[in-house]
Amino acid sequence: MSGTSLDGVDIAIVDYGQPIPEPVYCNTKPYPAQIQQRLRDVIRAEKVAIDELSKLDVEVARFYAEVVNAALSSNSISPQSVAAIGCHGQTICHNPDIDPIYTLQIGDPNTLSTRTGITTVADFRRRDMALGGQGAPLAPAFHQTRFHSNRHNRVIINIGGIANITYLPANQHEAVTGFDTGPGNTLLDYWINRQQGLKQDSNGDWAAAGQVITALLDTMLTNEPYFQRSTPKSTGTEYFSPAWLKAFSPENFTAIDVQATLLELTARTIALGIKQLPDVATECYVCGGGVHNGYLMQRLYQLLGDCQVSSTAELAVDPDFVEAQAFAWLARETLNHRPGNLPSVTHASAPAVLGGVFQIPPGTSE
Numbered sequence: 002m003s004g005t006s007l008d009g010v011d012i013a014i015v016d017y018g019q020p021i022p023e024p025v026y027c028n029t030k031p032y033p034a035q036i037q038q039r040l041r042d043v044i045r046a047e048k049v050a051i052d053e054l055s056k057l058d059v060e061v062a063r064f065y066a067e068v069v070n071a072a073l074s075s076n077s078i079s080p081q082s083v084a085a086i087g088c089h090g091q092t093i094c095h096n097p098d099i100d101p102i103y104t105l106q107i108g109d110p111n112t113l114s115t116r117t118g119i120t121t122v123a124d125f126r127r128r129d130m131a132l133g134g135q136g137a138p139l140a141p142a143f144h145q146t147r148f149h150s151n152r153h154n155r156v157i158i159n160i161g162g163i164a165n166i167t168y169l170p171a172n173q174h175e176a177v178t179g180f181d182t183g184p185g186n187t188l189l190d191y192w193i194n195r196q197q198g199l200k201q202d203s204n205g206d207w208a209a210a211g212q213v214i215t216a217l218l219d220t221m222l223t224n225e226p227y228f229q230r231s232t233p234k235s236t237g238t239e240y241f242s243p244a245w246l247k248a249f250s251p252e253n254f255t256a257i258d259v260q261a262t263l264l265e266l267t268a269r270t271i272a273l274g275i276k277q278l279p280d281v282a283t284e285c286y287v288c289g290g291g292v293h294n295g296y297l298m299q300r301l302y303q304l305l306g307d308c309q310v311s312s313t314a315e316l317a318v319d320p321d322f323v324e325a326q327a328f329a330w331l332a333r334e335t336l337n338h339r340p341g342n343l344p345s346v347t348h349a350s351a352p353a354v355l356g357g358v359f360q361i362p363p364g365t366s367e
């Protein structure tokens with residue numbers, strides 16, 4: 002899994018031979034700096050050179066292959082014993098709101114499967130979109146299998162570059178729903194990087210030391226239609242981008258206060274999304290890198306009031322590797338010819354087996 006934060010690739014090796022599928026190994030490998038910068042440039046550019054995009058498609062896959070091969074050898078696991086790689090790819094653009102709707106994840110699965118000698122399942126989103134769905138979020142089906150409770154209505158909050166929520170009603174007859182709430186870490190990362198050259202606001206300490214600019218926050222909340230829009234909805238970092246922020250003239254304010262306001266925006270829009278769910282949840286579990294932002298977590302505790310907020314670690318799943326495990330699970334569903342999307346989430350016209358399967362013909366791996 003490599004999400005919109007562009008921090009790197011998360012790998013989870015999951016053993017499905019157990020009654021509760023257990024990850025035997027999880028790790029995150031940062032993108033090499035030059036690949037990360039080129040991805041950022043391509044994602045932010047209005048026009049992209051087709052040869053640069055095509056090169057990145059292969060280079061990203063080569064990097065994934067290195068990461069997989071290193072993980073397998075450090076755990077003495079042979080490629081032959083791995084049923085499949087589920088590879089989300091790196092999202093370059095995602096726009097389910099204009100006709101034709103489109104999404105693009107790069108990281109060529111032919112290269113990945115050839116260089117690892119492992120069947121690769123990739124391109125998970127476009128079948129759902131071909132069926133009129135949002136193609137996102139796709140983690141809810143996995144959240145349902147792993148985190149559903151018969152006693153409590155639960156919400157899973159994933160705070161990556163973009164934040165998304167999944168509602169898991171205790172009553173199995175009620176539909177699972179979920180959507181992207183808006184920016185997660187993306188604007189926080191961008192602003193601290195621009196102002197201080199840091200890659201993230203560790204623990205939210207910089208934001209916590211600033212003052213929320215109420216007028217700016219209110220303008221963002223009111224002027225941006227996405228936050229109040231009805232579901233289904235999904236978004237990306239090419240929408241909640243530096244250009245999105247620039248439209249609010251952040252340079253007219255003190256930089257530290259802008260950071261405080263952006264953190265508050267993430268917390269408020271997640272809380273708003275939870276209020277928009279069909280029923281009240283009593284438990285929220287957070288995953289994704291945002292769980293390490295102590296101040297953001299504190300704001301969520303405060304804003305969500307009666308709903309108990311904790312990390313998915315409380316449910317025995319490492320919050321940094323929920324998404325990676327979701328794509329391992331989705332690959333498994335695909336190989337077993339089972340659908341991976343939830344039409345109640347994406348509004349696709351039907352459940353569908355997701356992705357393409359890139360097999361290794363015998364003797365062709367490098």
Ligand SMILES: Nc1ncnc2c1ncn2[C@@H]1O[C@H](COP(=O)(O)OP(=O)(O)O)[C@@H](O)[C@H]1O
Pocket residue numbers: 003004005006007008009160161162163186187189190201202203204205288289290291293294295324
């Ligand atoms: N200690 C921390 N303090 C604050 N933010 C953090 C911390 N650790 C990770 N993050 C945030 O989490 C992001 C990575 O989260 P991740 O779930 O990998 O997102 P994505 O799925 O978009 O790649 C980082 O870019 C950073 O903003």
Ligand SMILES: [Mg+2]
Pocket residue numbers: 003004005006007008009010011
């Ligand atoms: Mg990440």
